[in-house]
Amino acid sequence: MPALPSWLTTPLWDQFTALIPARPVVDPTHPLGCHRRRISDRTVFDKLIQVLRFGCSHEAIADTTCSASTIRNRRDEWIKAGLFAALKRIALDAYDRIVGLILDQIAVDGCITKAPGGGQCAGPSPVDRRKQGMKRSLMVEGHGIPLGRVLAGANRHDSPLLAPTLDKLDDLGPLPADITVHLDSGYDSGKTRTELAGRHLHGQIAHKGEKAPIQASQRWRVERTNAWHNAFNRLQRCYERREVVIDAFFDLADAILTVRSLIRPAWTLYRWDSRPARRP
Known part of the structure; x- marks a missing residue:
């Protein structure tokens, strides 16, 4: 096959x-x-x-x-x-x-996977009894095409990884004047809003405590791309160090x-x- x-x-x-x-x-x-x-x-x-x-x-x-x-x-x-x-x-x-990249609508989200072999991008996973895991902070455009990612240990929070993930936009050349970044409730903080304002980006951030269907936005595209990545078993369970x-x-x-x-x-x-x- x-x-x-x-x-x-x-x-x-x-x-x-x-x-x-x-x-x-x-x-x-x-x-x-x-x-x-x-x-x-x-x-x-x-x-x-x-x-x-x-x-x-x-x-x-x-x-x-x-x-x-x-x-x-x-x-x-x-x-x-x-x-x-x-x-x-x-x-x-x-x-x-x-086809055309939709760069005025961007979504960022983190995803935790297993890293049984440890290595430079591994850390204790908070969702797997502190076994070795890896987190990727993924950025996609409006269609869900991956634009860049930042790798870190599974114990890293999503919010501090936002800035280095958005830095990947510099590699894409000219950008639209008005860009909206779609984020989940894990980024609902004043630090995130300050970071977006400093980059002249608009943030559509889910609020903590509100149910997802009420405030659903275009974040589903980055979640779908994370699922596409996990279909590659080498990324879903990474043994590389x-x-x-x-x-x-x-x-x-x-x-x-x-x-x-x-x-x-x-x-x-x-x-x-x-x-x-x-x-x-």
């Missing part, structure tokens, strides 16, 4: 392979003039998607085509080159050109979600010669 359908992995790979710097298949500097052939980048890319989607270890997904060490080494090589962040940025730019690796997996997941959200509305907005006969 494939981790993702081919109509989604094909455009992802076509863009990702254009970012990979050229390298010889056989090392020309080998002293004996020979060397084992380099494992195909496509094979490693498919293995990383399987690790992200199924949440299995590198050893469990390794086989005769690619070892676990090769998967980890190639992953670290691509992280160092910034390829996963570049893939996410390209996918976001493509979505903005074809280094923050750069976790960020890389999140960037890959964001690119997948963005391209998927791009293809579906583009089906009804545009026509192209090679469009499949059935809607994905």
